[in-house]
Amino acid sequence: MSKKQVSSGEKQKPKQIECKNAALGYEGSAVVEGLDFSVRSGDYLCILGENGSGKSTLIKALLGLQSLMSGTIEWTGGLTPKEIGYLPQQTLVQRDFPASVREIVISGCLSKTGLRPFYNKAEKKLAADNMERLGITELSGRCYRELSGGQQQRVLLARALCATGKLLLLDEPVTGLDPKAQMDLYELIAGLNRQGITVIMVSHDVNAAVRYASHILHIGSRRQLFFGEKNAYMDSRIGRTFLAEEGGEDVG
Amino acid sequence: MIDTLAGYFEFSIIRYALIVGLLIALCSSLLGVTLVLKRFSFIGDGLSHVAFGAMSIATVLEVTLKAAKYSDNKLARAIVDVIDRSSSMAVILPITILAAVLLLKTGQNTRIKGDAAVAMISVGALAVGYMLINLFSASANVTGDVCSTLFGSTLILTLTKEEVWLCVIMAAIVIATFLVFYNKIFAVTFDENFARATGVQSGAYNLLIAVITAFIIVLAMNLVGSLLISALIIFPALSAMRVFKSFRSVIICSAVISVICAGAGMIASILFSTPVGSTIVIADIAVFAVFSLISSVLRRA
Numbered sequence: 001m002s003k004k005q006v007s008s009g010e011k012q013k014p015k016q017i018e019c020k021n022a023a024l025g026y027e028g029s030a031v032v033e034g035l036d037f038s039v040r041s042g043d044y045l046c047i048l049g050e051n052g053s054g055k056s057t058l059i060k061a062l063l064g065l066q067s068l069m070s071g072t073i074e075w076t077g078g079l080t081p082k083e084i085g086y087l088p089q090q091t092l093v094q095r096d097f098p099a100s101v102r103e104i105v106i107s108g109c110l111s112k113t114g115l116r117p118f119y120n121k122a123e124k125k126l127a128a129d130n131m132e133r134l135g136i137t138e139l140s141g142r143c144y145r146e147l148s149g150g151q152q153q154r155v156l157l158a159r160a161l162c163a164t165g166k167l168l169l170l171d172e173p174v175t176g177l178d179p180k181a182q183m184d185l186y187e188l189i190a191g192l193n194r195q196g197i198t199v200i201m202v203s204h205d206v207n208a209a210v211r212y213a214s215h216i217l218h219i220g221s222r223r224q225l226f227f228g229e230k231n232a233y234m235d236s237r238i239g240r241t242f243l244a245e246e247g248g249e250d251v252g
Numbered sequence: 253m254i255d256t257l258a259g260y261f262e263f264s265i266i267r268y269a270l271i272v273g274l275l276i277a278l279c280s281s282l283l284g285v286t287l288v289l290k291r292f293s294f295i296g297d298g299l300s301h302v303a304f305g306a307m308s309i310a311t312v313l314e315v316t317l318k319a320a321k322y323s324d325n326k327l328a329r330a331i332v333d334v335i336d337r338s339s340s341m342a343v344i345l346p347i348t349i350l351a352a353v354l355l356l357k358t359g360q361n362t363r364i365k366g367d368a369a370v371a372m373i374s375v376g377a378l379a380v381g382y383m384l385i386n387l388f389s390a391s392a393n394v395t396g397d398v399c400s401t402l403f404g405s406t407l408i409l410t411l412t413k414e415e416v417w418l419c420v421i422m423a424a425i426v427i428a429t430f431l432v433f434y435n436k437i438f439a440v441t442f443d444e445n446f447a448r449a450t451g452v453q454s455g456a457y458n459l460l461i462a463v464i465t466a467f468i469i470v471l472a473m474n475l476v477g478s479l480l481i482s483a484l485i486i487f488p489a490l491s492a493m494r495v496f497k498s499f500r501s502v503i504i505c506s507a508v509i510s511v512i513c514a515g516a517g518m519i520a521s522i523l524f525s526t527p528v529g530s531t532i533v534i535a536d537i538a539v540f541a542v543f544s545l546i547s548s549v550l551r552r553a
Contacts, residue, residue: 063449082451088443093289097442100498107439111450117432143497156446163450 013040014077016167016198017062022071024057030069030222031057037217037227041077041166044190044199046213048206048242053219055202059086059171062200078166082111085164087156089171094152095145101155102140105131108162123162130158134188150181154188167198174205186212206246210234218242253523260522268416270518275423276475277484277514277532280468281506282430284489285499286441286461295462297482298355298374299348299469304478305377305384306347307401312388313343341418345470351377352466356458403477403529422471426464433460438499475514476529484510487536494540494547509539 015038023033032054039045049055060066061073064081075081085108108130109123119127131137134154139147144155153173160168170189174182190212193199203209209216209230216233218226225238233239260266287293351373358369386394411419430437439447440457448454465485472481492506517532524531 065448082449084449086446086449088445088449091443091445093291094442097289098285098493098497098499098502099438099442103438103499104442107435107442108446108450110435110439110447110452113435117435119435141498146497159446 013042015040016075016077016079017200018072018074018076020072020074022061022073023069024054024061024066025069026057028069032219032222032224034223035071035219036224037215039167039198039200039215041198042193042196043215044193044213045201045215045217046209047200047202047217047219048204048209049202049219050204050221053221055219056171058219059169059202062169083164083166085160085162085166085168087153087160087168087170087173089175090152090156097144099144100140101131101136101142101144101147102127104144104155105136105140105158105162108159111163126162127158130161133161134158148181149177150184153177153181153185157185157188157192161192161197165197167200168192170199170201172202172204174203174208182208204246206242210239210243256523257519265411266522268411268413270515272411272416272419273475273514273518273528273532274511275419276468276472277510278507279423279426280472280481280484281488281510282427282503283461283464283468284485284487284510285493285503285506286437287465288486288489288493289441290458290461292356292461292465293482293486294370295352295355295465296469296485298370299352299466300473300478300481301374301381302351302355302377303344303348303469303473303481304401305381306344306351307473307478308381308385309347310343312384341470344473345466348466348470349463352462353459356462401473401477402479403527419471422467426467426471429460429464433457437461442499476532480529480533483533483536484514487533487540488513491536491540491543494543495550509536513539 017039019035019037022035023030024035025031035058037045047055047058057066061068062081063084063086064075106119106123106127109119109126112123113119128137128140131140134157136151136154136158139151139155144152147155157168157173160170168189173189174185177185186208189199189201193212201209201213210233213230215228216226216230216239217224218233218238226233226236228236234243287296355370355373358373382398385398436447436452436457437460439452440454440461444454447457468485469478469481472484476484488506488510489502491509492502496502496505513535514532517535518528520526520535521528521531
């Protein structure tokens with residue numbers, strides 16, 4: 001299986017996000033309650049849940065864009081919400097957007113510019129390095145709308161890396177990709193994780209979750225169903241039920 | 253033909269009109285790309301109707317002001333003197349900016365059927381504006397006034413030196429703002445969610461975009477009239493997007509298209525004495541057709 005099982009051995013890795021008994025919702029009614037989990041540097045956390053279970057609300061909260069109804073979320077170890085490399089789901093606007101790959105990747109550096117209207121040399125180099133890292137350097141002059149789905153996700157991942165050196169937050173990254181491109185993207189993300197970048201991935205693909213993640217957070221109708229290491233999840237009742245229902249194929 | 257043109261350029265009125273027209277075309281093309289991509293075209297369209305309403309309010313105010321000028325009330329005369337010196341711009345601009353903010357807020361609100369609300373505001377402004385002009389205008393030719401407000405037939409040729417300077421200053425503000433915030437506008441246009449996550453105040457930038465659009469529309473009303481403004485904003489952007497592949501090249505190309513079409517349209521309208529606004533827009537349509545053709549040829553190749 002994966003090489004990420006070391007995490008149980010080194011408990012000393014610094015916490016980056018700690019969520020204590022948090023309740024999230026809009027206008028007084030909770031979407032999800034009792035969230036209790038933490039993310040340590042180098043973890044690969046997969047957040048599982050059905051549609052409407054509050055995953056997207058949790059993402060907003062992790063990005064610091066949504067205030068909590070109760071409980072706390074803390075960003076520690078030198079991480080601020082603005083330094084999270086976020087990979088949102090594709091929007092309709094983007095699909096026929098006339099922009100070059102280079103322009104999109106460097107827009108990840110925007111939070112570093114502050115009031116300065118233009119990008120400086122260091123930011124341009126960071127963008128070039130991240131394109132190199134994800135193998136899209138030769139695409140840099142191409143138009144975003146002409147790329148395949150997998151290539152587009154690589155571009156957005158490179159942009160997310162420009163915003164962070166520490167933590168990636170991925171929202172259903174493989175949606176709409178063909179199986180081959182899905183595998184490639186999962187492997188790419190796992191590779192970044194091995195390089196020391198913390199990964200939080202929201203997904204409903206339980207097979208990929210148990211294959212790549214080190215930790216699982218499973219949220220169900222309005223509450224947290226499970227949080228812990230992947231192996232514990234696979235032995236738990238909820239994990240086994242969900243794997244049997246959704247899994248289908250053997251995950252080896 | 254060139255002699256005729258050279259003859260026309262002797263007149264400062266024609267030179268003023270050209271300067272202002274080209275500046276307006278440049279400004280309106282800059283934000284066009286963003287408005288089209290963000291699906292904000294409705295703001296441009298809605299605002300142009302509101303601007304017409306605001307224009308008629310300004311007209312009515314002028315009429316009442318003139319009446320007040322000859323009244324015995326000293327205070328009234330003092331107020332009139334102050335307002336008289338500022339132009340009708342002082343009335344139109346705030347109203348249009350306010351409407352821009354309002355349209356942005358309602359247009360984004362899917363819960364109360366934002367698109368219907370936008371239609372309501374714009375059509376309402378049109379009706380109220382026309383009513384006001386009909387009831388209060390002192391002019392003998394109401395239909396002519398309305399027509400020139402809507403289609404901008406002769407307004408551009410009646411500019412005074414002060415109005416030209418006002419246009420230049422407003423255009424400079426628009427262009428400078430766009431350049432300073434170019435990267436932020438790109439980020440907010442391409443991916444609002446990501447921009448917000450990295451700490452960009454995307455709400456504030458949407459507001460900025462709406463306010464600049466209001467500025468542009470008020471500016472452009474002089475050139476093409478309020479009904480045709482959307483064409484000036486949208487056509488160059490759509491043409492450029494057909495062929496060019498990076499955001500920067502699309503913006504530069506749409507600016508070039510817009511300026512060339514405005515210049516050609518104005519010169520043609522002088523030579524053939526056609527209405528300025530429609531001539532420019534027809535030039536824009538022609539360019540759009542050519543660019544569509546180019547893009548389909550390129551795609552097949």
